[in-house]
Amino acid sequence: MRAAYASSFDDGNPLAALTVGERPAPEMPDESWTVVDVRASSLNHHDLWSLRGVGLTEQQLPMILGCDAAGVDSAGTEVVVYPVIPDPGDPRGYSLLSENHPGTLADQVAVPRANLVPKPAALSFVDAACLPTAWLTAYRMLTTRGRVSEGEAVLVQGAGGGVATAAVVLAVALGKRVYATSRDAGKRERIADLGATAVEPGARLAERVDVVIETVGAATFEHSLKCAAPGARIVVSGATAGYEAKVNLRRLFAMQLDILGSSMGTPQELAGLLALCEEQGIRPVVDSVHGFTEAAGAFERLDSGDVFGKVVLDHTR
Structure with missing residues (x-):
């Protein structure tokens, strides 16, 4: 074969x-x-x-x-x-x-x-x-780990890659206000076409967010912390730009933030992702x-x- x-x-x-x-x-x-x-x-x-x-x-x-x-x-x-x-x-x-x-x-x-x-x-x-790897990873990050249903705003760091782009599409489909960063102006334009507010890395957002989808790592993690609302979840599934990020512990406890690791998902979550794509016409x-x-x-x-x-x-x- x-x-x-x-x-x-x-x-x-x-x-x-x-x-x-x-x-x-x-x-x-x-x-x-x-x-x-x-x-x-x-x-x-x-x-x-x-x-x-x-x-x-x-x-x-x-x-x-x-x-x-x-x-x-x-x-x-x-x-x-x-x-x-x-x-x-x-x-x-x-x-x-x-x-x-x-x-x-x-x-x-x-x-x-x-x-x-x-x-x-x-x-x-x-x-x-x-869907089974990148999109399932994004789905689990948003739903199971990020509890996106409890919030209204999401930040996706480094959109353009497989997981991050999936997170943008899914979060928009779930009715959330989505912000997404990219260093590339062309990718920011395409991200905006997906329904997100596209910004440069490190840019100040119009609001603090309830869930951060973090696949970049050290290069963006300080920004992720600063953009997080009280009680927000910062969900990490990758570290393409450095895996030894600095964490401001005072901000972490004062804002009562959750930093959560996430990887892949379950067969039941894959079935849920497939159903969501079918029901809402997501491709x-x-x-x-x-x-x-x-x-x-x-x-x-x-x-x-x-x-x-x-x-x-x-x-x-």
Whole structure:
């Protein structure tokens, strides 16, 4: 079967470690697993980190990349693949597809049956394949961790990336006043088109916010603290610009702020996200769609740093 996989590691040039070629059909560890025929998959920065050797060892190579997919299961049901696999041997208690088990950037992927969530008919395979990692992470940050229903204003730091852009779209759909930062003037214009008030990093907001979606880290964390209203939740799922942020503890206790870590979500939350997208006509922001034979170009696009939304592989092309 066709697959995009890490055949080596290259920290300086991760694309040099990528191979697009033939791999054996997936094997199932036990009877609780099944095989999904993948119709579409999407890329994440996790895939680039894997090509750099983060989270993988030489002994695991070659490793098929990819966390996200939508396709058809052995019963003919259209499904979305939930990418989190229980793993008692991992400090997190779980691993993602493409870490300890082959990933989704292939014609087929093996997963536990419990990891299959029915795909709403209203969502295309391309749209559905965008949701299981970045969009699910944003959904959990806003709802379960951020308790966005208790507030009216949200700040999203570093919009343009997958999680942050998803958070903007979802928060707007949930009826919140949304502010979003970006260093790039072109991205700020596109963020505004999504319904947010787009501002430069560090800019003073018109109000303090109830929830901050923080994926940038040290570069924006002081601003996140200053923008938080009393009792606000600052939800962190990434640190792309530094993981050792300074925290003003006096502001933290005086304003009674919550700083919350968040990662991925549950199958039930993925089902809730799919239902929300179906009910409100939400569609993920897609940067570009590539045929599977163009997988190398899709990785080049992701690595360029110019993406706005998700980079998707259409396996039917």
